[in-house]
Amino acid sequence: MFSINSFFKKNVDGAMILLLFFVVSLAILFYYLQNVNTNIKNNDQYMNGVVKLQNYNQAIDNTLMRSYRYLDNDQIAETTKQFDIELLALQENEIHVAFSSEVAALLKQISTLYEIKTDVIERFKTLNARIISAVYYLYELEISLRQKDIENGQVQKLLGDILYKIGQVFMGRDLDELHLEQDLVSLNLHRSGDEVLDYFYGHSKQVLKDIRALNSLLKQNKTLALDDTIDSLSVLLEYESRRNKQAEGMIGQAFFIFALIILIVLVYTYLKVLRNRAEVFYLAYHDTLTKLPNRAEFERYINERVNEKHKGKKNFIVLFIDLDRFKIINDTLGHDIGDEMLVVLADRISNILGKGNLLARIGGDEFVSIIENKKDIDSIDILVNKIASIIREPIQIREYSLNTSASIGIAKYPDDGQTKSMLLKHADSAMYHAKDNGGDTYAFYTEQLSIKIHRRLELEQELVHALKKQEFILHYQPQYHLSTAKITGAEALIRWNSPVLGNVSPVEFIPVAEDTGLIVELGYFVFRSACQEYMKWKDQGLELNLIAINISSVQLRQADAFENFKSIIDETGIEAKNIEIELTERYIMEYATGKLTILDDLRSLGCRISIDDFGTGYSSMSYLKSLSIDTIKIDKSFISEITTNEHDAQVAKTIIVLSQSLGYEVIAEGVETLEQENVLRSYNCDMAQGYYFAKPMDSESFIHIYHEKQIL
Template structure:
């Protein structure tokens, strides 16, 4: 309550009496508390927000300076969280963030502060750290905790996190620098494969600048038309003729020359640039295939890799339909390849998406088969047309009994499910003989042809790929030991 006392005077100025008024200010106090919460706490999770975290970090730094102590910052980001929002909706994404905050609080010490910085980014302040290993142990606990499945609306979601760690005073002496360096270390963890942690090192700053520069260059490259497609042939093992082609993107930078895909594809995935780049690849590949057909060349299937980000776009089917209509390519001459890991993340959604694509008449296949889950059960649930056996199984297929048995089993399994089998990474005649004897349908690899330009690919239509004249067939490069 709020008490207001007023003195009542007579006409000559003398006091007669006092009047007191009691006011109920409960609602006012509640409103002030709500304003305070909005200013300092995250609405969704109830955790401290960026502003409160920075205030506490500033105080912790001042205390650590006075007492010559260490403190640590952990910067966390959920790996590929955007897929959940894009495919399952923001309500499910919000539930994941709420559960994430609960798990973080369980992992931490009472004296630590965890905050939500925004989106799917969280920070943790560890004060009075005795050694760096304290922060490392916390990072490991968090990774193990997040790895456990999230049960959201009767769905099991498998999520991972990447963590960067910076330490005061070695890695900075201000809130801005410590958080920035922990952020840089987190991105390094993502670059190295996600689901891990990294301690900040000064060398990461240089890599961060390189990454930013590469991202800027990539954005310009899409506008300037610096990306090109090469095509690798798929050979029919029965006839020796061309069964199809796979479109492979290359970056022809005006100053750096040919940039390897390993240097720009992961960055494109992380920054979201894979969406416009992937759409360009799909359109260019369809245009090229239609151009070959218009020139009277035998019609073949054109295979295009679909990235995880693309596959999880709600309008992927509409985009594919639009590109097919725009280019005039019949759907049956387009093959979309997706990896096992993409399919297994949300199997029900993947099955629905693949059914929609197949309803267009598009061919679908699993790329790099054998490197992921390879569950017999999911193969029956996922509507696909072909399996591509990963190249890693080809290296010792004729000398390693284990690899030979795995490949033989995959071919048998696929054929029992009425799926076509393509073997990647074929580099020797002995590998071809093994694959043919076990009924493999198609092969792809340097023995048949390296990825080549559209002009050079056209020449392959006129050749028997099994019996090319000397000097035409590309020999495999020697492997580094």
């Protein structure tokens, strides 16, 4: 810090000495320079304004050349605003009176032409945006028509030809209007009775009309010749400038140039040093977007508070605030919308916290606060609820009304940590606990959180290498027909025996695998291993209808999931009809039927689809009827008390009756007693599985119990 100050002082002293020398020189030659300095400086300033007009006009023309592209409207607005400012400055500057009357006439002509050009720009933005939106909509309509399996090949070809011709303009080529109109005439003959096709035709006509209008605007802009008029003004000013300079004489010209250069260098150097010092200091400790203190300032401040604790300073609280679903808004609507949203939220939170508490932005959508006000510390729950409430309120940004919420972690000093790192870590842990509970809430740090997080980190670290180390095995639980007690299938269940962690329950490691993305690779391992084991059983004479395999919703969302499943089926040689894919009811309800096409694809191969844990979600039979499924598995929570709880018994019975009426097979899971089995048999339930019949077991044990049960 000392070296920076020394350098700063040294530069300022040198600049001041040169400035004093310059002032003395000016006093000596003031008579020569009085008129020269005034005329030339003003003229140069005027010329700079004209140059800026040329640059801004060129920038506008460059924008107009970006037709059929997304435009930065903020940048266009800023350019036109700067053009207005410079033009107004030139008109109000009285120096143009000293020039010939042609300068004033050209300024007036520039103003008139610019008003016309402004109108052209606005219409251009509207048409350009409308064309882009319409073309995207045409592609969506074409996809929709293609999915309807239009049998008319001529219509399909017309749709492709129209989109191809329109797409040429996005590649910088001229639109083939004649052939496009011919295609539209042909399409018009086929659109009656098809609403989507009618929409496609109407939007195509409008796009053609808009492209023509846009081309007309571009031609109109060329004929305006605003740049030529500005160039004429520039040439005229150059001529006037030369004439004035010649009248001042050689001495005045030489000194003016010398003095102007020295003055500019001195003023620029001096101001730059002052400005840079202030800017560097501000930027080093503040967030450029929200103007809040940044991480560096937060860490400096909290270190001061921790160090001053021993000098009698009071306790404080650290809040870690993380916005929920902000990434979705940022990725969907753009970073500019997200940035504006962050500025609004920063102001809201700052107003709630007041001046007695620090608020800093330390990451994309992460804020931290140090609460020092005793009143706020004593009523921290009320303060945090106010923060959550103000974040939850709708935010109007441009044409969007946005909503978000926050997960807030709370750590107290010194109870939850006596260092900056420990406090921030524990507040962050509490925040993630709040987020795990669904978000839009807050949580206090506890030692149990550290244990939980440490356990999760252990699981993540071991999971990364567990598959390569072959620590996973499959167990199989028989599924049997209630009327015959014969084994007809098996459910494949993954088990993890870690050398470090011991036996880890799937209930514990499956969610971690899903969160980290490891479930994808793990899921293919289970699918392949189960198929291979089924084929081995088949070779040994086991006659099983199917092998049931649980598939994670994370895996089904992968773009190449269907291709990978099909490849494994082909590789192992198993018939698809012998595979039953089990999905949770929750996954089915999370996605609209339009996004569940992978179920249709798998079913088209011959695979069976089963809904696992049925009854724990909010689906209905009428909804499930529209899906491609074959089996309903009643959740074990309804089976465990089916003999003692009338409500569970009626629910189970209703599920069985309705499912069978819709053509689904019903299997009850979690059957643990003979009484439960008898009740299910009386309800005409098709299948069952559970500890009463057999626990999950390795392959060898499964083969043994299969033969044992078949003999019985």
